[in-house]
Amino acid sequence: MNKEIKKSDFVQSLEKGLNVINAFDMDHEQMTLSDVAKKVDLTRANARRILLTLQHLGYVTSLDGKLFSLTPKVLSLGYSYLSGLPFRELAQPYMQELAKEINESCSMSVLDNSDIVYIARVHTKRIMTISLGVGTRLPAHATSMGKVLLASMDPMEAAKLIGQMKFEELTPFTLSKNAFIQHLDVVRKQGWAISDQELEIGVRSIACPIRDKKGKVIAAINISGHASRVTLEDLVKKYLSALKDKVEKIEHALINL
């Protein structure tokens, strides 16, 4: 099914370079040339040339010539994309209000193949172990936002995408592919979706789509909280109306844009 690409139309050095950038993460903030070579599966010679190139371009820095790390300049890459989403900035204040009112986290995401990708996030809790920040990817099939985003797609396209998805069973509550497909009809009708510990035990969330002035769904927004504080009933009886209210305000603000 994957579109074939002619070998001569593929720039492998670019792929390798991007892989090197992605190789840096929380647990690999600093790496030597050899670390990178191992992690990205390159020869050391190749890893070296790529790192020197990235360093020369200012995406990577090295204090001592041994340990390399990314510079803030890599943000310019990711944020080339975000700057194309003006509604994101616009929605942020409303998301803050919402998070504050209900004292739970509020997030916005878009779909990228079988994952949702966070494009904005507001959390109120200080405890917050580690970061589901902007750019984080989660499997669409187990999240409330994934459900509303898939439900809003052209049914044919959605079916195709779902066909390729893996439906990993992340918790005992994660839906099977068949259950998911059936459930999607409900989501389409009601206009919102819930994930009840389908992604992770202890996490519940409810999501709505956000539409542009033409009615096209451009993102999803959700409220999520810990099951110990948030019952299923809370989600539907208390949070849904708050969420809908903010969505309405965001969509209204979107008209004058």
Add this chain to the structure above:
Amino acid sequence: MNKEIKKSDFVQSLEKGLNVINAFDMDHEQMTLSDVAKKVDLTRANARRILLTLQHLGYVTSLDGKLFSLTPKVLSLGYSYLSGLPFRELAQPYMQELAKEINESCSMSVLDNSDIVYIARVHTKRIMTISLGVGTRLPAHATSMGKVLLASMDPMEAAKLIGQMKFEELTPFTLSKNAFIQHLDVVRKQGWAISDQELEIGVRSIACPIRDKKGKVIAAINISGHASRVTLEDLVKKYLSALKDKVEKIEHALINL
């Protein structure tokens, strides 16, 4: 002054590919192959190969095969960097409190050469002058955060960096290089800095550094507002203490990390 790099240690296809990603921005959300070639100064053949490569890797998409645009996957690149800054997520709730309390914007940034780069931002106003989002770069010499960040550097290194900087006169209030250098001593002593319409007429801000447990400055945080609402006196008499209070809390939270 620029470090020389041997030609054989530079991967030009990687540079070109990164330039292509950066070519997409708010005013160029969608581009044809030829648009890209023109903007990045590539041959069409080359632009084509790079776009097909990026598409194959999922960083770029094209609905019709003509117009290309970035996908959320490019966020993974920037996210590689942000995930290496755990203090960022940790500080966000405090920044939200601060922005809420004083009803003005609050931002966090780090230095990248002669620019500051936003790594977190909270704004309360809905009116939105539009997006100084994460990843935005501003010239360090005209910003309060740039001042505290430069003031916290090793003086030799700072001097070297300042020597290379251009000190563009963005408003009549922008400091000259000499005035800036002198002013930096004051900033070093007092531990905070102001920018009074030095970046843009009508914008005032005050900034403090944030230090890790070893006392090393890892970022700057500021409050900024419009001159019509925020006087210079407000900044020092009202906002400085609020800012310091949050910085203290953030630094305290940083200890248990």
Add this chain to the structure above:
DNA sequence: TACTTTTGTTTGATATTAGAACATAAAATT
């Protein structure tokens, strides 16, 4: 210290990629 292992650098043969020129297709203009 000397020995071993790991890491970084260089080199020359092979494979990939770029650019120029040309071919085709689509859009715009008449």
Add this chain to the structure above:
DNA sequence: AATTTTATGTTCTAATATCAAACAAAAGTA
């Protein structure tokens, strides 16, 4: 509809990039 203009796709040789392997330099270890 025909013509012109512009954009896109293809091909082929020159220029680049890769690999493997040898070499050099550090960093560990005994």
